[in-house]
Amino acid sequence: MVAGINLMQETKSIRDVEIEGKRVLIRVDFNVPMDSDFNISDDTRIREAIPTINHCIDNGAKSIVLVSHLGRPRGKSSEFSLKHILKRLERLLNRSVIFVESLEGVSSVMATLPQKSVILLENIRFLEGEEKNDEKLSKNLASLCDIYINDAFGASHRKHASTYGVAKFAPVKVAGLLLKKEIDSFAKALASxxxxxxxxxxxxxxxxxxxxxxxxxxxxxxxxxxxxxxxxxxxxxxxxxxxxxxxxxxxxxxxxxxxxxxxxxxxxxxxxxxxxxxxxxxxxxxxxxxxxxxxxxxxxxxxxxxxxxxxxxxxxxxxxxxxxxxxxxxxxxxxxxxxxxxxxxxxxxxxxxxxxxxxxxxxxxxxxxxxxxxxxxxxxxxxxxxxxxxxxxxxxxxxxx
CATH class of the missing domain: 3.40.50.1260 (Phosphoglycerate kinase, N-terminal domain)
Incomplete structure (x- = not known):
């Protein structure tokens, strides 16, 4: 157990790479609980992702694409759309976020937006290849970035395209601040x-x-x-x-x-x-x-x-x-x-x-x-x-x- 935790602690983080001028894709975990009127009852997971996003903004990232899942949808469903968390995300970031419904849309939008723009992709589980760790989807996700950042600890035990497969094709792949904080906190309790x-x-x-x-x-x-x-x-x-x-x-x-x-x-x-x-x-x-x-x-x-x-x-x-x-x-x-x-x-x-x-x-x-x-x-x-x-x-x- 201790050896495994120590190995995970050796992962590079965003503090170990140069962000300026780079296209960044961050796998976040915005899988938050909502009531029947789509009011978020606990936004902890969104809040925990903010430091990593802000680090990329403050260090001059060319573009920032956020990828997340929400719930367990079977195909596309308005109930599980990430549109429902957009306003809360914008309020916590204190800046506007562009919502895009498809990977193709992300590519076209990125070409026209100013530097440091933040883009939120629609629920990645709307795409069939996500949970199958589809290689084509993994390549498409990797094509959107120069640096892939995983900051979704809640999904880190899944071998999905956005948490696992994409890293095979991304030029640089590192951990976000939340992912590092999680593993360091467990290491403090278990390893030392x-x-x-x-x-x-x-x-x-x-x-x-x-x-x-x-x-x-x-x-x-x-x-x-x-x-x-x-x-x-x-x-x-x-x-x-x-x-x-x-x-x-x-x-x-x-x-x-x-x-x-x-x-x-x-x-x-x-x-x-x-x-x-x-x-x-x-x-x-x-x-x-x-x-x-x-x-x-x-x-x-x-x-x-x-x-x-x-x-x-x-x-x-x-x-x-x-x-x-x-x-x-x-x-x-x-x-x-x-x-x-x-x-x-x-x-x-x-x-x-x-x-x-x-x-x-x-x-x-x-x-x-x-x-x-x-x-x-x-x-x-x-x-x-x-x-x-x-x-x-x-x-x-x-x-x-």
Whole structure:
């Protein structure tokens, strides 16, 4: 894991190349959440791209083409058009941005625009070849630039034309400021951390984090497991979790991880009590019970107050904290307390805290603690794969120092 992170840290950034007079193509990540009226509810990913764009403007780039995806469209769809983020982008950049609907349009527009112009290309996933890493599309994207910059950490685990294939044909390919900040922040937590190191992991499924748990045992000193995935671990200890979400095929794997952690001297903490209910959406009854005594026909939906107290003591004892996954169904007020209380505890420590995963970042934001964490990653799947010890494809194809 550490070797992979160190390798990704060696990637060249835009600070290592001459920008002046060059055509620049930046793969950004403007995949932001919007409501049914296309109002952006969280513009963090757009804000995080601004320093890289401004660096290119300030250093005299001839032209700047921004490429991004939005959602998972099947062909062209007005619902997923990047037109919806144009005004917010212009306001954050404090300058006009030219919106272009096709690659051909970009070429013709570039020839007529003044230096330092910023062009936003329509959703790259409207093009069929994007997710197939089509070579022709990759070449066409590369033809628009002298320098290719990847600043889309949220898509850095994808081998798509705009994140991977284009680098094969671009004359110069480097990382943007956000991409560098992401990898440097994870390196601080994983490659050269202050100890003890704590991993807080939650969410709904063990299956999505089994590789993470197996690989990170050599890096961390303690692990707190909450959320629905803790049910599978509790069942491996012989507890009857009733209607709680349990991945039965992975119960033996959970037991194996508990045994492996013990061998390596890594302490794993599981919930000692849970908030359980007869129904998450329309509860008639909500009870706090010991983790081993979930009532018949009930299901666990959050960690209980004793678990919060236990986990809080663990958190306060650590110098580095990595958090991926909520402790319960935080979107429902009745079952949000465990996640929110731990967010307050992490925020009150002097530990270096790294928040990874979209749900975790959203939960921290709802708890009002977003600005009190050391670093919040913009990538969900990307941050998870990084924690699993993988070298992200986007970093593989960029130049090294």
């Amino acid at each position: 951390p202050l100890k003890p190191v704590l991993l807080i992991v939650g969410g709904s499924k063990v299956s999505s984090k089994i590789t993470l748990l197996s690989n990170i045992l050599d890096v961390v000193d303690k692990i707190v497991i909450g959320g629905a995935m803790s049910n599978t671990f509790l069942k491996s200890l012989g507890y009857d979790m009733q209607r709680s979400l349990v991945e039965d095929p992975l119960v033996p794997e959970a037991a194996k991880i508990l045994g492996l952690a013990k061998q390596k001297g890594v302490k794993i903490y599981l919930p000692v009590d849970v908030v359980c209910t007869d129904d998450i959406k329309n509860p008639k009854e909500i009870k706090i019970t010991p983790a081993q005594d979930v009532p018949e026909n009930f299901l666990a939906a959050d960690i209980g107050p004793a678990s919060v107290k236990l986990f809080s003591e663990v958190i306060r004892d650590c110098e580095t904290i990595i958090w991926n996954g909520p402790m319960g169904v935080y979107e429902v007020q009745n079952f949000s307390r465990g996640t929110f209380q731990l967010a307050h505890v992490v925020a009150d420590t002097y530990a270096y805290s790294v928040i990874g995963g979209g749900d975790t970042a959203d939960a921290i934001d709802r708890a009002g603690e977003k600005d009190n964490m050391s670093f919040t990653s913009t990538g969900g799947g990307a941050s998870l794969e990084l924690l699993e010890g993988k070298i992200l494809p986007a970093f593989e194809v960029l130049e090294r120092k």
